[in-house]
Amino acid sequence: MRSNRYAVRTRLFSYLIERRAVFWTVVLTIALVALVCVSAGVGSLWISPVEVLRGAFGFGDDATRTVLYSFRLPRAAMSVLAGACLAASGALLQSVSRNPLASPDMIGVTGGAAAAGVASLVLTGGAIGLTGLSLSAIGGAVAVAALLFALAWKGGVSPLRLVLIGVALQTAAGSLSSFMIILSPTYLATQAFTWLTGSVYGSSWNNVGALLPWAAGFGLVAWMLSRKANVHELGEDVAASVGSRVSRERSALIAISAALAGAAVSQVGAIGFIGLMAPHMARRLVGPAFGAVLPVSACIGAMLLLIADTLGRTAFPPNDIPAGVFTAAVGAPFFVYLLLRRKGK
Amino acid sequence: MKKPFGLLACVVLLCGFGFLSIAYGSRSIDLYTVWQAFAAFDGTSADHLIVRNTRLPRTLVAAAVGAALAVSGAIMQTVTRNPLASPSIFGVNSGAALCIIVAISVLSIDSQSQFIWAAFLGAALAAGAAYGLGSVGRGGGSPVNITLAGAAVTAFASSITQGIMLVNGRSFDQIIFWLVGSVAGREMPMLLPVLPFLAIGAIVCFALAAPLNTLALGEDVARGLGQRVGAVKLGAAAAVVLLAGSSVAVAGPIAFVGIVVPHIARFVAGRDHRWLLPYSALLGSVLLLGADVIARFVAMPNELPVGVVTALIGVPFFVWVARRDVHAK
Numbered sequence: 001m002r003s004n005r006y007a008v009r010t011r012l013f014s015y016l017i018e019r020r021a022v023f024w025t026v027v028l029t030i031a032l033v034a035l036v037c038v039s040a041g042v043g044s045l046w047i048s049p050v051e052v053l054r055g056a057f058g059f060g061d062d063a064t065r066t067v068l069y070s071f072r073l074p075r076a077a078m079s080v081l082a083g084a085c086l087a088a089s090g091a092l093l094q095s096v097s098r099n100p101l102a103s104p105d106m107i108g109v110t111g112g113a114a115a116a117g118v119a120s121l122v123l124t125g126g127a128i129g130l131t132g133l134s135l136s137a138i139g140g141a142v143a144v145a146a147l148l149f150a151l152a153w154k155g156g157v158s159p160l161r162l163v164l165i166g167v168a169l170q171t172a173a174g175s176l177s178s179f180m181i182i183l184s185p186t187y188l189a190t191q192a193f194t195w196l197t198g199s200v201y202g203s204s205w206n207n208v209g210a211l212l213p214w215a216a217g218f219g220l221v222a223w224m225l226s227r228k229a230n231v232h233e234l235g236e237d238v239a240a241s242v243g244s245r246v247s248r249e250r251s252a253l254i255a256i257s258a259a260l261a262g263a264a265v266s267q268v269g270a271i272g273f274i275g276l277m278a279p280h281m282a283r284r285l286v287g288p289a290f291g292a293v294l295p296v297s298a299c300i301g302a303m304l305l306l307i308a309d310t311l312g313r314t315a316f317p318p319n320d321i322p323a324g325v326f327t328a329a330v331g332a333p334f335f336v337y338l339l340l341r342r343k344g345k
Numbered sequence: 346m347k348k349p350f351g352l353l354a355c356v357v358l359l360c361g362f363g364f365l366s367i368a369y370g371s372r373s374i375d376l377y378t379v380w381q382a383f384a385a386f387d388g389t390s391a392d393h394l395i396v397r398n399t400r401l402p403r404t405l406v407a408a409a410v411g412a413a414l415a416v417s418g419a420i421m422q423t424v425t426r427n428p429l430a431s432p433s434i435f436g437v438n439s440g441a442a443l444c445i446i447v448a449i450s451v452l453s454i455d456s457q458s459q460f461i462w463a464a465f466l467g468a469a470l471a472a473g474a475a476y477g478l479g480s481v482g483r484g485g486g487s488p489v490n491i492t493l494a495g496a497a498v499t500a501f502a503s504s505i506t507q508g509i510m511l512v513n514g515r516s517f518d519q520i521i522f523w524l525v526g527s528v529a530g531r532e533m534p535m536l537l538p539v540l541p542f543l544a545i546g547a548i549v550c551f552a553l554a555a556p557l558n559t560l561a562l563g564e565d566v567a568r569g570l571g572q573r574v575g576a577v578k579l580g581a582a583a584a585v586v587l588l589a590g591s592s593v594a595v596a597g598p599i600a601f602v603g604i605v606v607p608h609i610a611r612f613v614a615g616r617d618h619r620w621l622l623p624y625s626a627l628l629g630s631v632l633l634l635g636a637d638v639i640a641r642f643v644a645m646p647n648e649l650p651v652g653v654v655t656a657l658i659g660v661p662f663f664v665w666v667a668r669r670d671v672h673a674k
Contacts, residue, residue, distance in 0.1 A: 151668070168667070171433065175600060178652075179649060183647055197504065273500070319512045325505060325508030327504075329501075329505065332501035336478055
């Protein structure tokens with residue numbers, strides 16, 4: 001076993017890197033880049049992947065470069081970033097709650113981010129800037145996570161209560177969002193509603209720039225904490241007996257998970273099911289060790305959202321179907337599969 | 346003797362809330378005028394017209410929908426042995442809403458009577474999906490799995506619903522107001538087509554009261570006592586679909602009434618379904634009427650959809666139930 005791992009030790013953290021995880025991360029990253037090339041190429045103007053690559057590095061003709069730089073590449077980059085954030089958030093939640101069916105969109109984190117985002121959009125009459133929207137969405141996500149934690153607390157947080165109460169919070173947050181949409185003028189309502197469904201439509205480099213620091217920052221922290229997450233998966237008693245301060249670490253991990261989901265929702269809206277699906281696919285590839293699951297799920301999440309958006313953009317022209325619809329269409333059957341498989345045990 | 350008395354008290358409470366709902370709103374109307382609107386109707390009086398054409402239908406819709414949701418919640422909680430079961434948590438409401446949206450925008454159906462069939466279909470599919478998935482395998486499903494399956498059904502249905510609405514873009518305001526659950530602006534012609542189905546659903550429920558008592562002892566016991574468990578469950582499912590489907594067709598997916606009321610009713614009336622179901626029906630009407638009156642006053646001059654108010658009342662309640670850990674068996 002030892003020979004399959006590399007150890008990285010610093011004073012702050014130590015890390016065992018599995019070869020299998022490195023292998024799959026590299027493979028998936030290459031696949032992701034290829035997917036970005038294809039995705040940026042399809043559309044009303046077809047650009048071959050080779051042209052996309054050339055265009056991305058500043059070669060090729062002006063028209064192609066304009067289409068790529070102004071429209072397709074920022075949109076693809078946004079899909080990749082947001083998908084990765086949602087997937088990482090789901091991976092964290094699943095390991096902390098020890099419930100393979102948990103994900104940010106089921107237990108209210110996404111809903112809280114969405115409600116806060118809609119609130120800031122509506123209350124400022126649409127004048128809120130990108131940074132403001134990100135901040136309020138992240139705030140909403142973290143607030144719901146804190147509320148969830150407080151409500152589920154009863155001499156400790158049982159994963160079961162966490163999930164049940166989360167489902168209720170998700171419903172409540174959803175109806176609050178709808179309420180604010182109803183009370184706002186039509187032009188704002190349409191804007192807020194589109195955003196709620198989850199769409200990468202119209203993403204610009206500004207959006208990408210707004211998400212990138214959050215994604216990178218929290219992603220890195222999550223990865224550094226992954227050994228702690230591993231311990232949590234063994235269960236509360238084991239975690240406590242090996243010296244883990246269970247509740248404190250649990251809340252830290254949930255907060256990071258909420259911040260990641262909130263950051264993604266602030267840019268692309270309440271996209272569901274990616275946080276649920278990606279970690280499962282990742283575990284299939286690299287096994288349960290969290291340090292491996294996290295980067296691999298992030299890659300898979302990025303690919304899922306990119307595929308969903310590419311489909312939404314091209315499947316029913318001239319309609320641009322929000323990516324959230326496709327992730328739901330694929331995600332629900334996957335959820336069913338997970339439930340059934342869980343029963344089999 | 347206490348239970349019939351309590352039931353009478355509920356009826357009185359219902360009448361009181363009914364009156365509140367007819368009399369108060371952006372324009373308050375005194376008791377005498379309300380009485381006159383029925384006893385000596387004057388077509389030139391604005392107050393009389395408001396009472397008869399706006400407030401009365403709205404009140405009747407709220408009462409009917411509240412009762413239907415509460416009773417279906419009570420039945421679902423018994424059959425699934427899950428204290429958190431209710432039409433909104435199991436995705437039944439969102440399923441019905443999805444099918445109605447599909448009927449409106451894809452199939453271009455716009456008659457109220459056909460909405461009902463779409464709503465029934467959606468309610469049945471969603472209930473079947475959530476319950477079926479939750480109970481596959483040995484020993485039946487655990488509450489947390491059925492609840493999560495319901496959440497997934499809800500997420501799925503509402504994403505698709507929103508997608509269809511965005512692509513279609515037709516009568517956006519109308520549909521979204523309906524989607525969050527509201528009884529505002531409902532007229533008699535919207536209630537009448539669903540009344541027969543509500544009645545059938547109610548009759549099936551009350552016919553099932555005694556068998557449900559037996560089923561509540563556990564499936565094995567019920568089977569041992571000679572009950573055809575499958576038939577009872579099928580009847581219960583049909584009743585839930587009729588009641589929840591009808592209420593969604595009229596008022597949209599209103600959350601949390603179905604979970605809150607049965608617990609209160611059980612607290613007041615005990616576990617005997619012959620009492621529990623009528624208590625649930627009356628208290629459900631009272632709750633929704635009360636929530637609707639609140640909804641008119643909170644955001645004056647605008648109105649909240651009543652679904653928002655029930656969600657805000659319902660969540661603390663849900664949390665309380667979830668924290669009691671009765672489900673953790």
